[in-house]
Every structure is written in structure tokens, then in C-alpha cells.
Amino acid sequence: MDDEIADELVRTIRTWVRREVLPTASELEHKDTYPVKFVDQMKAFGLFGARIAPEYGGLGLDVPTYARLIEELSYGWMSLAGVLNTHMIVANLIGRFGTGDQKQRWLPEMATGQRRAAFSLSEPDAGSDTKSLRCRAVYDGDTYRISGTKMWVTNGERAGIVALAARTAEGVTCFLVDKEPGPAYGGITVSRHIGKLGYKGIETVEMAYSDHRVPVSAVLGGESGLGRGLQFILGSLELGRINVAARALGVARAALDSAMTYAQERRTFGVPIFEHQAIAFKLADMATKVEASRLLVRSAAERFERGERADVEAGMAKLFASETALEVATEAMRILGGYGYTTEFPVERYFRDAPLMILGEGTNEIQHMVIARGLLKRWNEEGGEREGFGSS
Numbered sequence: 001m002d003d004e005i006a007d008e009l010v011r012t013i014r015t016w017v018r019r020e021v022l023p024t025a026s027e028l029e030h031k032d033t034y035p036v037k038f039v040d041q042m043k044a045f046g047l048f049g050a051r052i053a054p055e056y057g058g059l060g061l062d063v064p065t066y067a068r069l070i071e072e073l074s075y076g077w078m079s080l081a082g083v084l085n086t087h088m089i090v091a092n093l094i095g096r097f098g099t100g101d102q103k104q105r106w107l108p109e110m111a112t113g114q115r116r117a118a119f120s121l122s123e124p125d126a127g128s129d130t131k132s133l134r135c136r137a138v139y140d141g142d143t144y145r146i147s148g149t150k151m152w153v154t155n156g157e158r159a160g161i162v163a164l165a166a167r168t169a170e171g172v173t174c175f176l177v178d179k180e181p182g183p184a185y186g187g188i189t190v191s192r193h194i195g196k197l198g199y200k201g202i203e204t205v206e207m208a209y210s211d212h213r214v215p216v217s218a219v220l221g222g223e224s225g226l227g228r229g230l231q232f233i234l235g236s237l238e239l240g241r242i243n244v245a246a247r248a249l250g251v252a253r254a255a256l257d258s259a260m261t262y263a264q265e266r267r268t269f270g271v272p273i274f275e276h277q278a279i280a281f282k283l284a285d286m287a288t289k290v291e292a293s294r295l296l297v298r299s300a301a302e303r304f305e306r307g308e309r310a311d312v313e314a315g316m317a318k319l320f321a322s323e324t325a326l327e328v329a330t331e332a333m334r335i336l337g338g339y340g341y342t343t344e345f346p347v348e349r350y351f352r353d354a355p356l357m358i359l360g361e362g363t364n365e366i367q368h369m370v371i372a373r374g375l376l377k378r379w380n381e382e383g384g385e386r387e388g389f390g391s392s
């Protein structure tokens with residue numbers, strides 16, 4: 001995409017976030033209120049079609065621009081980026097692996113946000129360990145019958161399509177499950193709303209499938225997609241990880257800005273607290289890590305955009321940016337002293353939102369495994385030392 005158009009779009013979202021989102025985000029968050037108005041405005045900006053190709057009505061943004069938009073949204077309220085994340089993972093799955101009919105059927109409605117998407121891999125007993133998935137889809141005439149329990153389905157109740165991983169005779173298969181938004185549809189029931197420390201305003205639910213029938217055309221990629229679900233999904237998680245890293249960067253930046261402002265206003269012992277070296281050095285460390293996170297996110301996004309395998313880079317960006325968000329939010333709270341602990345400043349919200357990023361889209365322990373595995377593979381493939389990741 002043209003750099004100037006990308007910059008203009010990012011500036012527009014930044015201005016909107018500062019004018020509209022920031023003044024009310026904490027209030028909505030404390031009440032756990034779904035941000036209807038913000039979501040409608042995001043639809044009007046075309047953000048639900050951010051990564052969908054123009055031929056299906058989307059904006060067709062490149063991944064670096066998408067990551068910058070996610071960062072800006074999260075600067076205001078991390079949950080807004082969560083509304084988009086599962087949607088974009090599913091759009092990416094369909095765009096990359098869907099049949100022509102599946103693209104025609106789903107992408108135009110998804111691009112406008114009229115139909116929103118949830119992504120459903122995790123189960124009560126299968127998070128990191130995807131080999132333990134139990135949800136089954138049994139072939140029965142010209143349909144599949146799906147049964148099982150899915151956990152942590154973000155946007156699950158409001159979604160009109162769920163990309164669901166289920167076991168079939170061929171292995172794990174990804175199904176595009178049509179549904180109406182709401183607590184029940186066919187054999188699908190939203191069995192529980194999960195209470196959360198942060199990431200409020202949007203729903204994360206448990207969903208039970210009881211002999212829910214879907215047509216064979218729901219298999220992502222058609223017949224050749226049978227048994228290839230995990231391969232498709234793990235490829236798409238790279239984009240999800242870039243999203244989570246960009247979210248973490250947005251939260252970290254917001255926490256740093258709050259701390260910078262406060263450190264120059266708050267006076268103790270006759271001087272602004274920024275004048276105390278203990279505080280200034282904290283801010284120096286925080287700003288350094290935020291900048292490093294930004295560079296890692298950009299590097300991963302650019303690599304993904306080039307169509308190269310970005311598992312290592314996305315893992316590094318997600319690992320570093322999420323640990324940074326947690327650290328910067330905690331340090332910001334220290335800098336604000338007692339006020340940081342109150343609901344009068346947004347720092348307590350950043351402090352509650354930040355830990356999600358160390359867990360979501362694969363925990364950071366799992367990121368270490370992904371990075372280490374990729375490191376070894378590339379090392380051996382390239383016959384020894386290389387200049388650095390993300391550089392080619």
C-alpha cells in the first residue's frame with residue numbers, strides 16, 4: 001500500500017482514538033460494557049475489512065499497516081483490537097486456504113463487519129497442547145455432526161461465523177461454522193461467559209456443540225482441507241501473534257505516556273519526580289523497551305507481508321512486546337504511586353490488560369519453544385551462523 005495513504009489512515013485512527021475512545025474507555029471497561037458505538041465506528045472506517053482483499057470489499061491493507069492500526073486501537077483500549085483479532089485470523093484463513101466459493105460466500109459480509117468471526121481452537125483440556133483436542137466432527141451423509149466443548153471463544157456469542165478445529169477421520173480439520181449471533185443456534189449453545197481480570201467489554205465464552213450439523217462445504221479448503229486444519233491454523237496464528245504483539249505495544253506506549261506525564265507534574269521534595277534519578281532511569285528503560293518492541297513488531301509484520309515463514313519473528317515480537325507491556329504497566333503503576341492503584345487513572349487498566357498478552361495466541365513459554373525450534377531449523381538449513389533474523 002502507498003505509504004502516504006497508510007500514514008493517513010493510521011493518523012485518522014489515532015485522532016479518533018484520542019478524541020472518542022480514550023475519554024470513555026475506562027468507564028465502559030469498568031462496567032464491562034460492550035462498545036457498540038466504537039464497533040460501529042470501526043465498521044464505518046472499514047477496519048473489519050482491513051486485511052480482506054479489495055475484490056471482496058476489503059481495504060487490503062498490508063500487515064505492517066494493520067499492525068500499526070492495532071497498536072493505535074490498543075493505545076485507547078486493548079479490547080477494541082480483540083474485537084478485530086479473531087475476525088482477521090478467520091479472514092486470513094479463508095483468504096489463504098478457502099475455496100473460491102468459500103471466499104465469495106464469507107469475505108464480502110466479513111469485510112463490512114456485518115458478519116463477524118470467532119476463532120475456536122482451544123478446549124477446556126487443550127490449550128497449548130493442541131494434540132489433545134477432543135471436539136469431533138463425524139461424517140454423516142452429506143453433513144458433519146459436530147460434538148464437543150470449546151473454551152475461550154472470544155467474540156463467540158456475537159459471531160456469525162466460527163472457524164472451528166475438530167477431529168475428523170483424517171485428523172484435525174478446520175470448519176467454517178455458520179451461526180446467528182446470540183446465545184444458541186442449532187446444536188450450539190453458549191454455555192458460559194468467562195469472567196476476566198481485564199480484556200473486558202468483549203465476551204470470551206465457552207461453547208457447547210451437541211450434534212450440530214454443518215454441510216460438507218463447511219470444510220475449510222474443501223475436500224483437500226480434510227485433516228489439514230492444524231497446518232492451516234498454525235500458519236494463521238503468525239498473524240494473530242503479530243496482532244497480540246502490536247496490542248502489547250499499544251498498551252505499553254499508553255502506560256509509558258501516562259507515566260511520563262505524571263512524572264513531570266507530580267512534585268516531591270520540591271521537584272517534579274522526573275528529577276529523581278530513580279524515576280528518570282525507570283522511564284529510560286521503559287522507553288527503550290517500547291522502542292525495541294516497535295522494531296520487532298515491524299520486522300515480523302514486514303516478513304509476514306513478504307509471504308515468508310514468520311513463525312520465529314512473530315514469536316519474538318509477541319514474546320518481547322508482551323513482557324514489555326507487563327513490565328511497563330507495572331513500572332507506570334509504581335511511578336504514579338498510590339494514584340496508580342486507583343480507578344482515577346487508566347494505569348490500573350493497562351496493568352490488568354497486559355497479562356493477557358503473555359498468554360493469548362500461545363503462552364510465552366510456548367513462544368520460547370517456537371523460537372528455539374525455528375532457530376535450530378534455520379541454523380541447520382542455512383549451514384551455520386547468519387546475520388540475524390528478520391534481515392532477509
Ligand SMILES: Cc1cc2nc3c(=O)[nH]c(=O)nc-3n(C[C@H](O)[C@H](O)[C@H](O)COP(=O)(O)OP(=O)(O)OC[C@H]3O[C@@H](n4cnc5c(N)ncnc54)[C@H](O)[C@@H]3O)c2cc1C
Nearest residue numbers: 119120121122126127128129152153154204361362363365
Ligand atoms: C481472555 C482469553 C481469550 C482467549 N481467546 C481465545 C480464542 O478466541 N480462541 C481460542 O482458540 N483460544 C483463546 N484463548 C485461549 C488461549 O490461547 C489459551 O489460554 C492459551 O493457549 C493457553 O492454553 P491453556 O490456558 O489451556 O494453558 P495450558 O496449555 O494448560 O498451559 C498452562 C501452563 O503450562 C505451560 N505449558 C504448557 N505446555 C508447556 C510445555 N510443553 N512446555 C513448557 N510450558 C508449557 C503454559 O505456558 C502455561 O504456563 C483465550 C484465552 C484467554 C485467557
